[in-house]
Amino acid sequence: MTTTASETLTRRSFLESAAKTAAAGAALSQLPVERMVHAADNDTVTIALVGCGGRGTGAASQALSTMGPVRLVAVADAFKDRLEGSLNGLKRQFDKKVEVGEEQKFVGLNAYKEAIKLADVVILTTPPGFRPYHFAEAVRQGKHVFMEKPVAVDAHGVRMVLEAAQEAKKKNLKVGVGLQRHHQAGYIETVKRLQDGELGEITSMRSYWNGGGVWDPRKTREQVGSELEYQLQNWYYYVWLSGDHICEQHIHNLDVINWVKGFKYPVAAQGMGGRQVRIDKKYGEIFDHHFVEFEYADGSRNYSQCRHIHGCFSSVSEYVTGTKGHANVGGHTLVDFKGKLLWRHEGKAKDPYQVEHDRLFDAVRNNKPHNEAERGALSSLTSILGRLATFTGQRVTWDQAMNSKIVTMPDDIDYDDGVWKGTPPTKPNAQGEYPIAVPGNPEWFKRLI
Template identity: 50%
Template sequence: MENKSRRNFCKAAALSTGGLLILPTGMHGKIYGSGSDKLRLALVGCGGRGTGAAVQALTADADVELVAMADAFEDRLNGSLSAITDHFDGEKEINVPEKNRFVGLDGYRQAIDQADVVILATPPGFRPTHFEYAIANDKHVFMEKPVATDAYGVRKVLKSAKIAKEKKLNVVVGLQRHYEDKYLQLLNQVKKGAIGQITSGQVYWNSGGVWVRPRQQGQSELEYQMRNWYYFNWLCGDHILEQHIHNIDVANWFIGDYPVSAQGMGGRQVRNGKDHGEIYDHHFVEFTYASGAVIASQCRHQPGTMSRVNEVLQGTKGSVNTGPGEIKTLSGETSYKYDGDNPNPYQVEHDKLFAAIRNGDVISNGEYGAKSTLTAIMGRMATYSGQVITWDQALNVDMQIMPDELTWKDNPPTMPDANGMYPIPTPGVTKY
């Protein structure tokens, strides 16, 4: 569902309400006049999501031009450029000079240097370093979720997000439900007291799983893991982070807080081969908040099982179900039903980003993006260890699984044993 919707390139710009942080008059950064200033765009990470985000950015503003691209692999970059060009089919000129097509693990710097706005869509392990470089060099940023795979990376992103706000730079994070009208209207009802105080909830990302890219002859271990990045924590962070963060983030957003602790269980039942790296195929976590609310979080990648991706929250006066967009009373009567057009939120987040840049407004999604990332990491720590993990432990743990710098000569942080199997986290044994 995630991949299909994100790669469904939308040509029509959509309008919806979004969360803007409007700074006081006189504190804005440079304002780009519409129709008079070209906004230069760089794409870092040329997979399906990066390609889709680039199309949406180019759709959001008539005076945006793609000037640079970077990816670890040349075939991914060339495929992305072809897909973007084919999408517009002459309606918009796409001309990225060959000298601005950067291949390799350090090409992000050169691409970012060419631009006013950057899209960061590599595997999430790279996000903290790329974001840090973009903000240090005064770029507006759209970055995909999650924004890190370890606590060290989260702390790094929080630091860069603070600097971005001080510099009045726009930062949009691809937790697109924040830009979806259905969610915004439901949240408005909740804030008005429609369900009372939230006491509990259930959030889901249950599906059959994602792609597997088998090892190719002649690949180094680093290239294999990079190509098959979803199955390695230093790159992906496990599916509780890479996908289920959406649902966990909604719970945080509607409650208006972050959990104080997490405990749970998980493991590998059907995803247990050499080509499944080191991640689990199911997680179940209880997140407890300071108010006493408990959110039951479940995600599963097991073919042939029930699929469900949504959020349900219960309060003292009723409940909200985000799937159908309904609010019900304690007696089960529907008190509110969303019936709007619900424009494509993947497009809306780019519409809002470029409108803010043009108008001198500031969107600051970096902090909540980092904190929802940490929430999912805390859940992973709980399922991997079998222990109760507190927010402070998760934030301050001495855990860095993603190297600051990486070259093609390096081995990845996780290596297989003599039988080609990777070390698997074990509850009761794995510690933090």
């Protein structure tokens, strides 16, 4: 890569500040600094991966495919087998770009703190319940971050992320959030045209994540040592870890609508949902369908559906209606009310997962502004608001959701020397069944908001 002297200086000073933080961390952990910090004497950007699952492995591979010298230098996961599986795959693919010895592998619930110390950029891809805590720690340690969506599963987590996002700005840290549609040319151009008024005033919006769902629970009770481990293995089915699929997946579509609205967020939501098909106790406590009407300050509404039921109508998409016609936002087309095509995005699509990492690493190397944390947090709150509306069956306002004092993450969970300790907030009865939210029940309202 050709660079100018000033670019090199800028980049070096950036990396040095990250390296200094890493050196301070290394002193604390008494590990030899020179083995861990590559950034101080060259342009190599070092990476730590926290959460070595499907997406974490993918994100690390995208980070290792960015321009300029990069090295993966630390990995952390709650489970050793997940860590090893991911690392072996990355080593096969990237060979010398992976420099992770036994001392740079960290297992357990506090593993993230050690891994974060060793790198310039950290990738946070655990279940999202942990994200606010990991993000706050990364910012505290002065590290650049790529974190997956959602960035929180409750209002407490959203507030933590908003606070850390401000801190990150002060420290000039770069933060990418895995809402990759913002890095997809077709979306960018469609949203711009809508914001420029090509369809007139936007009067209504629709968004969908309807499909068959994700993986079935990975472990049975008999295969694990404790309820905590059981829930961590099968994290998707527990609200404190995933936020429910309305947060986990549908956030993408809700976020697109917030974007179309010019980064304005709903003022209230009401909806309905439940467990119709996925009712076995192994499916924890989340719903299998939600319908939510999100209300914006200008009176327009986003009619949102998300469903995890096989054999039904499937769609992952967003649509917008204006005073002059309709847009298929994900299909990148505008039509008039007679269905005549007004515009279609042309051009070869670049992989948005790669583009989001290219932009983040370019910002890190060349000191360009890049901080997606705040809007990631506000779109996360949008999906939490939707869940609160369907779980309670009430109209819930944005302010009620944002100011909720409920903290879903327990403060006593830990993993030490092969033993999982602490109690998850959701507990099964003697038959292994979990309490499921009952819309309309005032007790549930108090429990949730």
